[in-house]
Amino acid sequence: MEQFDFNLERVIKIIKDKDCRKAGLQFPEGLKRQAINVAALLEEKTGTKVIISGNPCFGACDVDLTLAGRVDILFHFGHAKIGEYDNVVFIEARSDIDVTPAVKKALEMLKNDRIGLITTVQHVHKLEEVSLFLRENGKESVIGKGDLRTCYPGQVLGCNFSAARIDCDEYLYIGGGIFHPLGVAIATRKRVIAADPYMNRAVEVAPEKFLRKRSGYIAKAMDAEVFGIIVSSKSGQHRMELALRLREMANKHSKKGYIVLMDLVTPEQLLAFKADAYVNTACPRITIDDAERFHVPVLTPQEFEVVMGEKEWGNAGMDEILEEK
Ligand code: SF4
Known part of the structure; x- marks a missing residue:
């Protein structure tokens, strides 16, 4: 089963170093089930009082500023940083899922030699490994820098495909869901193969039906x-x-x-x-x-x-x- 690394040692260290008496925790919808366990652990290890945000949260664009105003530090989990705040710390969640089986399937579908690599922050640490795998199989990979809204080369958001604006023949997207690769296909008008490590499959993104709608x-x-x-x-x-x-x-x-x-x-x-x-x-x-x-x-x-x-x-x-x- 997929595990996320929240780097809680870092959270504990920040709480202790900053003498944080009241800490806020904010989780996106998909990670909210972890909130109580994380709160219990932080209270036990640091003695800080924890307040959990119960509001919906869909991205790093969506910081609970009401809670941030009521605590010493707000820890926003699951997303790479967007924006500057005085007392908000972004704690990314890196997935440990093995992307190689899906990438192997995608390799058979790639038609060109110069491949643009794109992913979400959960898998961004796997891009080097994928790049090496492609090189061993005769493909050159290119990873775009993105803009100020993104934190890592190759990282795309549902609202930002700047890392895909690179000189390549086609793209390989690594991650779940279809929204990000669809966005890249429409933003760049190039072919996108999506390697989904959760479903262990690779598919070619077809934007035509979406555009018709x-x-x-x-x-x-x-x-x-x-x-x-x-x-x-x-x-x-x-x-x-x-x-x-x-x-x-x-x-x-x-x-x-x-x-x-x-x-x-x-x-x-x-x-x-x-x-x-x-x-x-x-x-x-x-x-x-x-x-x-x-x-x-x-x-x-x-x-x-x-x-x-x-x-x-x-x-x-x-x-x-x-x-x-
Ligand atoms: S797609 Fe962009 S605006 Fe929408 S939730 Fe994600 S980061 Fe925020």
Whole structure:
């Protein structure tokens, strides 16, 4: 079974060194089941009082600032750092799962010689090993640096594919799920093979079906008169300037745009508003993952530009939150 290394010795050392009397713990949804064990261990080893964040958490963009304001140090688990905070320490979770069997399957599917390697932070420590394996099998690998939003070469986020903007023929993605490799395929227009160590399989990413669905939402939003422009209040997702620019664009095309500031963006939260369609400037994954649950079309900023006639659909690309170096 997959184990995550939280490097709790480091957490204990920080608590002791900083004489931390009250520590906050924040875990993403998939790791919340570990929270009570970690809290018990830290209290036992350090004598600090622990407070666990019970709020939903989906990324390093989503630091519980209310809890951070009530403790000496907030330990945010499971993600690589995004942003600067006085008393927040990011504790990444590295997976010990063996990626080689899935990479071996992927090798048979690679058609070119120069391979761009990409992954999430959970497996970023395995990229050198994969690179060596590819070299032994006659392939050259390239690992991109990314931008300021990412911490490691080759690391991609659901909102940032900057590490994939490299000179290569095709990509090998290592990790679970389809969102990240799909994003890379759409952002770069190149072939992506996804090696999934959890399912022990490799698949070629096919963005066509996804793009067809998205063009359906664009078509539905063409008649919309009133747009809600969603802005996240989360520090790492807040894009008010972009929202204001989109609102101006709506006005220019004789449409109405209203800015809606929200913390948690869910289909249920949007039900009460009478907008014909929404544009989401919060986490780009919300637009995609929850698409079928929204009662009206929810567009990415790029898709909205297509609806306004300011952009060609073929050039729309993925929504990304980039922080250039
Ligand atoms: S904005 Fe979304 S995709 Fe980006 S880090 Fe946050 S949760 Fe992940």
